Amino acid sequence: MNTPQSRRSKILDGVIVWGEVLFCIDFSMDFCALYFTCKLLGWRVRLRRLLPAAAICAGISVFCTAVLSGAVSAAILLLGWLTSAVILAPRKKRKIRMMLCAFFLFLFLEACAGGIMTVIFVWLNRRFAALGFTVSDGAVRHRLFFLTVSAIFVFLGVICRIISRAEIKKLVKRNGTASVQWNGHETVVPCLFDSGNLVSEPISGKPVMILPYKEQYRLGVEPAQLENGRVHGSRLIPLKTLDRLSLSWGILPDAVRLQADRLDIPETEIYIVFSRGTEYAIVPTAVLPLEG
Numbered sequence: 001m002n003t004p005q006s007r008r009s010k011i012l013d014g015v016i017v018w019g020e021v022l023f024c025i026d027f028s029m030d031f032c033a034l035y036f037t038c039k040l041l042g043w044r045v046r047l048r049r050l051l052p053a054a055a056i057c058a059g060i061s062v063f064c065t066a067v068l069s070g071a072v073s074a075a076i077l078l079l080g081w082l083t084s085a086v087i088l089a090p091r092k093k094r095k096i097r098m099m100l101c102a103f104f105l106f107l108f109l110e111a112c113a114g115g116i117m118t119v120i121f122v123w124l125n126r127r128f129a130a131l132g133f134t135v136s137d138g139a140v141r142h143r144l145f146f147l148t149v150s151a152i153f154v155f156l157g158v159i160c161r162i163i164s165r166a167e168i169k170k171l172v173k174r175n176g177t178a179s180v181q182w183n184g185h186e187t188v189v190p191c192l193f194d195s196g197n198l199v200s201e202p203i204s205g206k207p208v209m210i211l212p213y214k215e216q217y218r219l220g221v222e223p224a225q226l227e228n229g230r231v232h233g234s235r236l237i238p239l240k241t242l243d244r245l246s247l248s249w250g251i252l253p254d255a256v257r258l259q260a261d262r263l264d265i266p267e268t269e270i271y272i273v274f275s276r277g278t279e280y281a282i283v284p285t286a287v288l289p290l291e292g
Contacts, residue, residue: 022065026058030084033109037102038088042288046088053084081106092267176260178209178281180219180272182253187218191258191281198284201235201250201271208237208250208271210282216274221251226274237273248273258283 031054038045060080064073085102086094178191189211199208216223225231226249237250250273258265268287 023058023062026061027054029110029113030054030057030061032113033106034084034088036109037085037106040105041093041098041102043088043090043093049087053087056080056087057084176258176263176283178211178283179255179257179259180211180215180253180281181255182219182221182251185218185220187215189215189281190279191260191283193260193285193288194282195285197282198286199237199239199273201237201252203235206252206269206271207284207286208273209256209284209287210275210278211272212279212281213274213276219253221274223274226251235271237271239273248275258287263288 031050034050034053034057035045037043038050057080060076064076081103082099085099085106089098089102176191176193177188179186179188191209197208197210199210200206201208213223216226221231226234229236229249231249231251234249234251236247239246239248250271252269252271256268256270256272258268265287270284270287
């Protein structure tokens with residue numbers, strides 16, 4: 001006869017391991033590790049993908065702990081981690097090399113999170129034991145655990161943001177090139193990365209790059225037709241500066257490639273508008289991998 005304890009827990013070396021507690025612990029750690037894996041690899045973080053990916057990792061960990069062991073358990077864990085990487089990765093990034101990078105980065109962050117939590121709890125146990133303070137209530141212990149996980153998440157988030165900002169500042173100071181293809185024509189324009197370029201196409205939300213006015217001719221765009229909205233696929237895009245708000249027609253190129261030093265983004269979905277006020281392509285830093 002199955003008792004509630006036999007259904008929900010497993011005895012390992014004399015210690016009762018509760019399945020739901022283990023799942024919550026693993027889910028929290030996996031969520032943090034997967035989140036920062038995406039951020040560091042430049043993948044856009046989507047909650048609808050992140051939650052199931054973390055749940056898969058946590059569920060497989062609990063299953064392997066309760067049922068399997070040895071090489072079979074390791075193989076299933078590996079499969080679960082790779083499945084999560086595939087779920088989170090953009091379609092264009094689902095290549096063997098990128099999946100391996102994501103896998104090893106995830107393992108590193110998972111080890112860091114586990115190590116940090118172990119150090120914190122051992123330190124707290126020693127301090128509380130020295131003061132004669134103990135927590136016997138399981139609910140209080142659970143709250144302390146999740147508070148610790150939240151603190152680690154915030155700590156890693158601050159570090160990730162500092163690193164990202166530093167890398168972006170380096171890129172902003174360096175010029176690059178933007179290769180734009182449209183309707184069988186191509187042009188290569190010197191570009192500047194501008195964190196202040198927050199223009200976006202209002203329907204799709206895609207970022208917008210500003211090109212010099214003369215580049216219309218090299219791309220085979222008739223300025224008169226574009227300004228009247230007669231170019232197929234053109235969209236009306238609001239441009240806001242310090243002193244005025246204007247509307248310009250923009251187009252979605254067939255392909256855009258950005259290059260600068262070690263940066264190489266071969267495919268970027270970004271609208272372009274043309275302006276007489278610049279000799280450079282003004283690229284928003286939102287398209288950089290470091291921004292996610």
